[in-house]
Amino acid sequence: xxxxxxxxxxxxxxxxxxxxxxxxxxxxxxxxxxxxxxxxxxxxxxxxxxxxxxxxxxxxxxxxxxxxxxxxxxxxxxxxxxxxxxxxxxxxxxxxxxxxxxxxxxxxxxxxxxxxxxxxxxxxxxxxxxxxxxxxxxxxxxxxxxxxxxxxxxxxxxxxxxxxxxxxxxxxxxxxxxxxxxxxxxxxxxxxxxxxxxxxxxxxxxxxxxxxxxxxxxxxxxxxxxxxxxxxxxxxxxxxxxxxxxxxx
Amino acid sequence: xxxxxxxxxxxxxxxxxxxxxxxxxxxxxxxxxxxxxxxxxxxxxxxxxxxxxxxxxxxxxxxxxxxxxxxxxxxxxxxxxxxxxxxxxxxxxxxxxxxxxxxxxxxxxxxxxxxxxxxxxxxxxxxxxxxxxxxxxxxxxxxxxxxxxxxxxxxxxxxxxxxxxxxxxxxxxxxxxxxxxxxxx
Numbered sequence: 446x447x448x449x450x451x452x453x454x455x456x457x458x459x460x461x462x463x464x465x466x467x468x469x470x471x472x473x474x475x476x477x478x479x480x481x482x483x484x485x486x487x488x489x490x491x492x493x494x495x496x497x498x499x500x501x502x503x504x505x506x507x508x509x510x511x512x513x514x515x516x517x518x519x520x521x522x523x524x525x526x527x528x529x530x531x532x533x534x535x536x537x538x539x540x541x542x543x544x545x546x547x548x549x550x551x552x553x554x555x556x557x558x559x560x561x562x563x564x565x566x567x568x569x570x571x572x573x574x575x576x577x578x579x580x581x582x583x584x585x586x587x588x589x590x591x592x593x594x595x596x597x598x599x600x601x602x603x604x605x606x607x608x609x610x611x612x613x614x615x616x617x618x619x620x621x622x623x624x625x626x627x628x629x630x631x632x633x634x635x636x637x638x639x640x641x642x643x644x645x646x647x648x649x650x651x652x653x654x655x656x657x658x659x660x661x662x663x664x665x666x667x668x669x670x671x672x673x674x675x676x677x678x679x680x681x682x683x684x685x686x687x688x689x690x691x692x693x694x
Numbered sequence: 695x696x697x698x699x700x701x702x703x704x705x706x707x708x709x710x711x712x713x714x715x716x717x718x719x720x721x722x723x724x725x726x727x728x729x730x731x732x733x734x735x736x737x738x739x740x741x742x743x744x745x746x747x748x749x750x751x752x753x754x755x756x757x758x759x760x761x762x763x764x765x766x767x768x769x770x771x772x773x774x775x776x777x778x779x780x781x782x783x784x785x786x787x788x789x790x791x792x793x794x795x796x797x798x799x800x801x802x803x804x805x806x807x808x809x810x811x812x813x814x815x816x817x818x819x820x821x822x823x824x825x826x827x828x829x830x831x832x833x834x835x836x837x838x839x840x841x842x843x844x845x846x847x848x849x850x851x852x853x854x855x856x857x858x859x860x861x862x863x864x865x866x867x868x869x870x871x872x873x874x875x876x877x878x879x
Contacts, residue, residue, distance in 0.1 A: 456859035460833065462840045462851075491862040491869075495834040498811050499819065504716035508730055509709055512737045516701060 446470040452481055459488050465622050469582060563624055568659045570621055571641050571677040574630075580639060581617030581632050591618040595629055603629040603644040603672070611691045613640070633688070640678040640688060647673035654689050656682055665689045704744050708737065711753045714836055715760045721831045722764045724820050728771075736763040751842065758846040761828065768824075818868040826861035833858055 446454075446467075451474040457463050458471045475481050574580050583594040592605040598620055607615040616632040621643070628645040647668050654667040663682045666675045667689070676692075678685050715736060720729035736759045740747075747755055819827060832838045832846065833854075844851045 453856065453859070456862070457840065457855045460840070460858070462855070487866050488859065488862050491866050492834060494811075494815065495819070495830065495865075498815050499835060500812055500816055501713075501835055502717045502720040502726075502729070504712045504733065505730065508716065508733060509712055511730075512709075512712075512734055513705065515734060515738060516704070516741055 446474060448474065448478060448481070451475070451478070452484060455481060455485050456488055459485060459492060465620050465627065466582070469620070564657055564659055564664060566623055567643060567664060567675050567677050568662050570623055570643075571662060574619070574621075574641060575639065580619065582619045584617040586615050586617075588615060591615065591631070594618055595620075599627060599629055601629075601646045601672075603631065605631060606692060608633065608688070608691055612636075613688050613691065635678075635680060635684065635688065638678055638680045640676055640680065640685070642692075643675040643677070644672055646671060649673065654686070654693075656686060658682070667693070669693070700744065701741075704741055707749070707752050708740055708744075708756055711756050714753055715756055717835060718757055718760050718828075718831055719764060721819070721835075722761070722824060722828060723767070728767070732763050732767055733760065735767075736760040739763060753836075754838065754842045754846055757832070757836070757838075761846060814869065814872055818865055818872065821868055822861060822864055826857055826864060829854055829857045830861045830865070 451471050454463060454467060454471055458468060461468075463471065475485065583591055585591050585594075586607065586609065588605040588607045592602070595603060595618060605615070605618070609615065613633045613635050616634050616639070619630040619632065621628050621630050623643065624645070626645060628643050631642040631644065633640040633642060648671075649668045651670070652666075652668040654665045657664045657666070662677060662679055663685045664675060664677050665685055666673070668674070676685060676689055678688075680688070712733070715733050716729055719732040719736070720726060723729050723732055736756070739762075740756055740759050743759075819830065822830065828847065829843055832843045833840075838846070840851045840854045843854045847854070
């Protein structure tokens with residue numbers, strides 16, 4: 446990320462509205478750019494002053510009453526309707542309710558399950574990591590460099606294994622945000638195809654690998670030793686499964 | 695759904711946001727009396743369209759209506775409102791070289807207001823043009839997320855970010871020039 450990009454992102458950085466990888470990139474640049482530090486300081490001072498000292502105008506107490514009185518009084522009129530009309534309205538209401546229930550039932554059935562959503566989220570995350578040229582935060586083929594890099598950034602310690610000898614060299618590591626939490630990502634390569642291996646703690650019991658496919662990408666997920674693993678890649682399913690098999694040996 | 699249930703549901707869901715609605719209307723209209731009228735009109739509109747509200751984010755939904763109601767009111771009252779307000783602003787602040795001062799002394803703390811801070815801050819914020827003022831109020835006073843603000847105004851999240859950034863800078867310049875006027879006199 447260059448100076449101009451970082452400079453424009455500073456308000457969002459201050460407001461903690463940036464994604465994890467952008468925030469890390471901004472922080473890295475801030476460390477040695479006095480112009481950005483100065484700009485951030487201005488943003489921060491003004492924002493803090495506003496939050497602290499600006500008048501918050503509470504609604505006057507009579508306003509709620511004024512609004513309640515002004516709301517249309519349909520309810521009082523309906524009691525004066527003849528009984529025939531009244532029943533007819535009720536029947537209509539019952540019909541409307543039934544329709545709403547049937548319709549919302551239909552909606553519910555078409556809602557994706559949690560697992561589906563996670564799968565989609567993983568594919569998007571994988572695609573994003575390739576698009577923005579932000580595959581790795583720490584680039585190293587040495588697992589003794591990658592593993593300590595995660596220290597202090599996560600509340601768990603992922604196992605880092607290099608599989609260069611088996612044809613899947615380790616390229617680096619990255620933090621990502623998925624499924625409502627920060628996760629570790631290890632990046633491997635196989636014949637120029639990147640493999641993102643997502644890892645986070647899980648309370649589920651161990652589960653054997655299961656494969657899935659979305660938008661031309663292949664995913665394999667499994668649970669082992671209190672961790673959930675997802676491997677995502679554009680590799681063919683059998684190659685990705687062989688990667689997972691090697692990893693789990 | 696019978697009418698009285700709708701009214702009850704509406705009151706339970708929308709009246710808790712009355713302070714937020716009033717605060718936004720007051721900052722946009724810069725007048726207590728106009729804010730009351732705008733908020734009442736907004737609640738009547740909200741009640742009319744309440745069936746189309748599906749319970750995601752009541753406050754943001756209501757604030758969107760308050761904002762629209764304000765802009766309708768603003769269009770209608772533009773000519774008279776502008777002429778009086780502008781005169782006041784021109785007399786109280788000059789903004790031209792605020793940025794230069796700010797960078798020259800290179801000390802953001804220096805622009806912090808020493809005395810009378812609430813009144814000066816209010817005056818400064820009211821001087822900002824409305825498109826900056828609204829994002830500032832929604833972010834700094836209502837603590838809404840960029841996404842919520844983007845939804846309320848109907849602009850991309852990136853625009854929310856740049857307006858906030860520029861709004862804060864302008865405010866810093868206005869405050870700096872206010873202080874300079876004070877110190878000079």
